[in-house]
Amino acid sequence: KAGVTQTPRYLIKTRGQQVTLSCSPISGHRSVSWYQQTPGQGLQFLFEYFSETQRNKGNFPGRFSGRQFSNSRSEMNVSTLELGDSALYLCASSLQPGQGNEKLFFGSGTQLSVL
C-alpha cells in the first residue's frame, strides 16, 4: 500500500508569491491534516479536512488555505509569501477525522524556502 505522497519535495519562492502544495493520502484514508514545522516553533497544526470539508483550523493567518477533493487528495495554498513561511510542510492522513484512536501517517513533507 502506497504511503502518503507530497509534492513537490522542495520549493523555492520569493516574497509576495503564492504557492500550492499537494498531498495524496493513503488509499482509503479520508482525513487529511496539514502541519507546519520550523526549528523555532516545532510542529504546528494548520488544518484538517474530511469529506471535502474543513473540520478545524489552527492559529494561522488567512493567507493559509486548503481544500480537499472527492478522491481525498488535498492541497494547501499560501498567498503573499513571507520570509517566515519558510518551513517543512507536512501532510498526515488517517482513516477517520479527529484524533480519537487513529494513528497518523505522515508524508515526507515539502520543504519551502522563501527568499
Next chain:
Amino acid sequence: KQEVTQIPAALSVPEGENLVLNCSFTDSAIYNLQWFRQDPGKGLTSLLLIQSSQREQTSGRLNASLDKSSGRSTLYIAASQPGDSATYLCAVPDNYGQNFVFGPGTRLSVLP
C-alpha cells in the same frame, strides 16, 4: 490549553545502551498518546499509540508507558543501535480532541 514538553532535548549514547525519553503534558484528560520518530528533513513515522485505558505498549525494542494522572509518558529503547538515531516526538490530542499537539522532540544520537 494543552502543552507538551520533552526532556532531554538531546541525548548522545554509545551503542548498546538502554535509554529513556520523557514526555509531559499539562491536560491529563487525553484519550491517547502517540510517539513518533523523525529522520532529518523527513516526515514522521508513528512508533506507538497508547490508548488512555492502557498503561503501556510494546513494539520490538520499544516500550512506551503512559501515566495520565501525572501527565507523563516515557519511551524506553532497549539495546540502542546507530539506526535509532533520529528525533523522537510525542503527541497528544488538544483540549477539543481535534488535532494533535506535539512536543519539541528529543534528538537522539547513538554512537557506534
